[in-house]
Amino acid sequence: MYGSNRVAKDALSSATSRRALIGASGAIGVGAALASGTRFAAAQESSTLTIAFNLDPSTLNPMTTTNIAEESVAAAVLEKLALFEAETLEVTPWLAESWEYIEPTVFQIKLKSGISFTNGEPFDATAAKFSLEAWAESPTMAQSASQIAGYSVDIVDDLTVTITTPNPVPTIPSLLGRYMYMVPPVYYAEVGPDEFGLAPIGTGPFIYESRRAAQDVTFVKNPDWWKGPHPIDTVVFRVMPEELSRVAALEAGEVDIAYYLSYSLASRLEGVDTATVYSVDGLRKFLSAFNAKMEGGEPLLDPNVRVALNHAVDLDGLVEFVFEGQATRLEGQYALPGEFGFSETLSSYGYDPDLARQMIADAGYPDGFSLTYAYTIGRYPKDKEVGEIISTYLQEVGIKVEQKPLEWGEFDKQRKEQTLGHIFQVGLLLIPDLNETFNYMAYGEEVRGGPMIDWNDDWWALFEESRSEVDPDKRAALYHQMLDIDHAEPYAIYLYGSKDFHAVSNRVQGFVARKDQALLLHDISLSS
């Protein structure tokens, strides 16, 4: 189900042969002539962890960003009430001691005691209430916070708060695991969200020290961390947007972790004995969503046509040849293995172009039909290649496809205007709970300006029921029924889930590649 593997490495000789040296120097002689004659001292200080990171965070306030990478930097300082377990994705308490639904509409959270923010403010019910409200009121969080619309947070005692909602909200634990960082109320109120994002204060293992724009963010050890002082003194997140640069820096020993790589570059490190590549099944799932309500999309109103188009695509071929096997096939459903609601009984439709052609003919389109297929360029790994290949698969079963490759900003704009295409690529990275995915799909009129397909009435009834079912087993059972319906009347061509790759120096101990893409430093240490 979950695959975090360490890839063994062969030795890379650091010595350069005379022949290679002469050849290379000849090719780029001017540079070599001017370069220093001494070997660059790249060794890291033994107590400093340097992470080559893929972006320059726009803020260190996780209340104002939904970008998991930006959150990962802030998470050196700030902590949440709960975490997703790295492998099982089960939500487990972190700053919270425990929680329970004391009534279907009342969610009670008990907090750990004896914890303070690094500015001396206590972490207690007042801080938790302030943080929960700050999260829910943040414009950036409006979409997720809408799940608890009409909420109130009440202090029961110093270490207990309740979240009361007008209707039962079964996903509050997932929201705790994904969002809801705890902030010091006095400082946060004093400086405001933007200033807080420049110099955050939290309860976490590190304290924010400095930032150099587009270069790095530095944190130092919090000596009073509630779990005991962290073994690493200093953590530096170095901004390195180009992934080849991250890999080269790791190989050269300039950084300890090269975060977020593609398989093609991560595999470059397979011969290096000083580093280990970690791979993990990620949570981003890729679909080709149908938009039957766009002009010319009438054939897609027929569920059999939508099933036929799923048969038209060779998923195994796509995974094998485009991603070199480094992606996870979706099993005829939106959910990835491990995600809450995943159905073990469903499987992929199977590649059968003859059956697809027959089903399209039986639906009244013996000569096929025309549609527009939109996909992004450069937004996701190999998105252009996937778009082109799927278009080809569809053409093979008689569909005349007009391809529409777009830059992400324009893609997003057209999607909201509902002018994007009859089928378009989607790469969803949501909370690993099908509730969020179903919300995304069912309320497509909000996201994309109009309903995408005709929804099955039974599906709607089950969806409404699931939204107020706080018993996890019953909710999962409802999701399975919904997935069954959707398998027969698909919303999309179900494609694949991505895999994430990180390369880590062998002096780093305790690194865990997490499915949710977060980088948590809690258990990391450095060997001497």
Add this chain to the structure above:
Amino acid sequence: MNLPKYVLQRVIQTIPMLLFVLVLVFSLTRLTGDPASLMLGDAATNESVGALRDQWGLNDPLLIQFWDYIRNLLTGDMGASLRYSRPVADLIGERLMASMVLVTASVIISVVVSVPLGVLAARRWNRKEDTLIRLFVVVGQAVPRFYLGILLMLLFGLRLRWLPTSGYGTWKHLLLPAFTLATPTIALLTRLVRSSMLEVLSADYIRTARAKGLGERSVVYRHALRNALMAPITMLAIQAAQLVGSAVVVEQVFGWPGLGRLALDAIYARDFPLIQGIVLILCLIVIVTNLVVDVSYGFINPQARAS
């Protein structure tokens, strides 16, 4: 026309040009993409996107947005970045120095390398040295900076370990990106210096100078080179301005914290105020560079000053 008057006239001429560029950028950036939607992610509702657009003033009519922008600009306020929630001037200020360091180093390297190479090629016309230099020119102009940067990084950073693979802060960090950025310019200028020198070296006054018994060094460097540099200097000015734009790729490869990367991020996020601010600054750089070159003509060639 005296120099101060000439400079003042050129400065005044830039105002309508800047205004035109601002109108263009203001309009074009708003044709595609919605920053609020991009920031809020895949599942954002129209309501939440609308609320954020309200907060940023993006729901006001375009004319009002533009008028507000110009009004604030006249008071020195370039607005606040949507993505970073910080003043645009601060963000640009943080990055401008890094860009200027990179571009200046590249220009210096370009001049220092290309002029001797061009002169050597001209003096050794059709011989082995000339052939080798012409080969370098072709390769230097043909290899994309992105690819060259990666090659240099892998060679000097990874294989030889002479220089850091990326980063910012010391002269060692500067060498690889500056050479990467400079290489096509070196190639271009070398070709220009070579052809200009070949033309000048065959001129009558050079033959006269030689006939007068002047030394070869004096003929080449005092008489021929000064006259041969007009075209390369013009090209250098154009190149210097282009280098700021070309630096985007180099900054990306080497993690150099310059304006180019900031511009790229701003475009992807549709951070309108930041894009406008960067374009404004880049325009000013181009204008000032051209002005400096125009003025420098006069120093190099008195005839140009007289005209």
